[in-house]
Amino acid sequence: MTLREIKELLQAEIIYGENQLEEEIELAGASDLMSDVLAFGQPGILLLTGLTNAQSVRTANISDVKAIVYVRGKKPDKEAIEIAKEKKIPIFSTKFMMYKACGLLYSHGLSGVSELNK
Amino acid sequence: MGNENKLSKNFEIEGRDFSKAGTASTKIKEILKEIGIDSSVVRRAAIAAYEAEMNVVMYANKGKLTLIITPEQIHLKLEDKGQGIKDIKLAMQEGFSTATDEMREMGFGAGMGLPNIKRNSDKFEISSTPGQGTSLNIIFYLNHKGKK
Numbered sequence: 001m002t003l004r005e006i007k008e009l010l011q012a013e014i015i016y017g018e019n020q021l022e023e024e025i026e027l028a029g030a031s032d033l034m035s036d037v038l039a040f041g042q043p044g045i046l047l048l049t050g051l052t053n054a055q056s057v058r059t060a061n062i063s064d065v066k067a068i069v070y071v072r073g074k075k076p077d078k079e080a081i082e083i084a085k086e087k088k089i090p091i092f093s094t095k096f097m098m099y100k101a102c103g104l105l106y107s108h109g110l111s112g113v114s115e116l117n118k
Numbered sequence: 119m120g121n122e123n124k125l126s127k128n129f130e131i132e133g134r135d136f137s138k139a140g141t142a143s144t145k146i147k148e149i150l151k152e153i154g155i156d157s158s159v160v161r162r163a164a165i166a167a168y169e170a171e172m173n174v175v176m177y178a179n180k181g182k183l184t185l186i187i188t189p190e191q192i193h194l195k196l197e198d199k200g201q202g203i204k205d206i207k208l209a210m211q212e213g214f215s216t217a218t219d220e221m222r223e224m225g226f227g228a229g230m231g232l233p234n235i236k237r238n239s240d241k242f243e244i245s246s247t248p249g250q251g252t253s254l255n256i257i258f259y260l261n262h263k264g265k266k
Contacts, residue, residue: 043157
C-alpha cells in the first residue's frame, strides 16, 4: 500500500513528506510505547502512535520506521517535525482514533508486524 | 591491530536531559551507515545504543558511550555514574521496571530496555555497583559470527 493510499484511507493531513507519497508500505504497527516499537518493530513499517514528542521520531529513525501516523488528531511537537524533516520520515495526522485507524488499514490489506513473525 | 583500522568516538550523555535523549545514538547510526555497515547490523546496533542511552537519561546522573569500530566488530561501551542496579538478574527480566510517570510519558520504561539490548547484540556484558554506576559492553560481530 502506498503512503498516498494510507493518507486517503485515514483522511490524514500531511505534516511532512508530500514528495514521498508513492513509497510502498508492507507492514504496520501501532503503539504509544516506544520501548515496544524498539523491541517488536520491523524495518520499513508504518508506525501509528499517539505519542507526539521528539522521542516518537527519534525512535522511528533508530528502528528504520518508514513513516508515522499520529492518531486522534494529534500533532507532533516542533522538535519532532524538525527531526522528521532532517531524517526524511513522512509524518501524518489522522482524526481517527487508534482502533479505527488500524482497523481501516488492516481491512484494506495492510498486515501487522506480528504476521511477519508467524 | 594498528590504529589505522580502528575508529573510536565518545559521546557524553546527561542524566534527566530528556530533550537531548537519543541524539548520541542517532549520531552513532549515521556513522555506521556512512562507513557502509550492513543495514541490519546498523539497525541492531542503533537500537541497542538508543536503549542504553535512554537508560542513562532515565536513571543515571551522567554517562559516557564509546563507539569503537574495528574490521571485526562494533563495540559499544557504556559507563555511567548513578544509582546503579541492585539486582541485575531482575533488571534483565522483560517487563521489570522501576520507571517513573515522567519516563512512561516519554514512551519508555516498559522494562524492555536491557533485554532488548541483549537480544540485538552478539555479545552482552553488564556489571553494576549500586550507588556508583553501571557498565555495559555490547558487541556486534561484522563477520559470520554475527546475527542475521
